[in-house]
Amino acid sequence: xxxxxxxxxxxxxxxxxxxxxxxxxxxxxxxxxxxxxxxxxxxxxxxxxxxxxxxxxxxxxxxxxxxxxxxxxxxxxxxxxxxxxxxxxxxxxxxxxxxxxxxxxxxxxxxxxxxxxxxxxxxxxxxxxxxxxxxxxxxxxxxxxxxxxxxxxxxxxxxxxxxxxxxxxxxxxxxxxxxxx
Numbered sequence: 001x002x003x004x005x006x007x008x009x010x011x012x013x014x015x016x017x018x019x020x021x022x023x024x025x026x027x028x029x030x031x032x033x034x035x036x037x038x039x040x041x042x043x044x045x046x047x048x049x050x051x052x053x054x055x056x057x058x059x060x061x062x063x064x065x066x067x068x069x070x071x072x073x074x075x076x077x078x079x080x081x082x083x084x085x086x087x088x089x090x091x092x093x094x095x096x097x098x099x100x101x102x103x104x105x106x107x108x109x110x111x112x113x114x115x116x117x118x119x120x121x122x123x124x125x126x127x128x129x130x131x132x133x134x135x136x137x138x139x140x141x142x143x144x145x146x147x148x149x150x151x152x153x154x155x156x157x158x159x160x161x162x163x164x165x166x167x168x169x170x171x172x173x174x175x176x177x178x179x180x181x
Contacts, residue, residue, distance in 0.1 A: 002076035002101055003027060005174060007045070008066045009081030014041035017079050021069045029073045032057035047073055058109075060084045063091050067098055075102035087114065135160075145177050 006011035006029040021028040030045035041050040049069040052059030080086035089111035095102040134147040159167040
């Protein structure tokens, strides 16, 4: 087990991980951008390190900044929370290459689940119950429309990449299909 964990996230996500650290007797290290200099997660962590300016691309999404913070604080492990770097297989690999424990799936698993189509195939192969649907190999509008008609309306059209529900479109009838695919 490790003794010091850096949480590469902010807000309520980080606070919950910090609470879990306390329960397990693990020292917590919060990271923060300039925009979060007075955020609650910074105050409740055992230590806090500034990782950059307000834009997430220069702070919370910066592999270099997060790894530098881990090195500066002597963190042995990094927990990405969710969002930000949690689904970034190159970040997970960089943590491991840097001698850190990445709290999450191995990089190859993260990479294979980056595509929702591939993730659905992995889940089906593992026997995990899934919402009925189709993921046709041919992702043309016509093929997706045919699949929607076979399944029956309403359907949910989801992009194969992205997360957090971004781009999902509920389609209630065939007449609304053309705007969703």
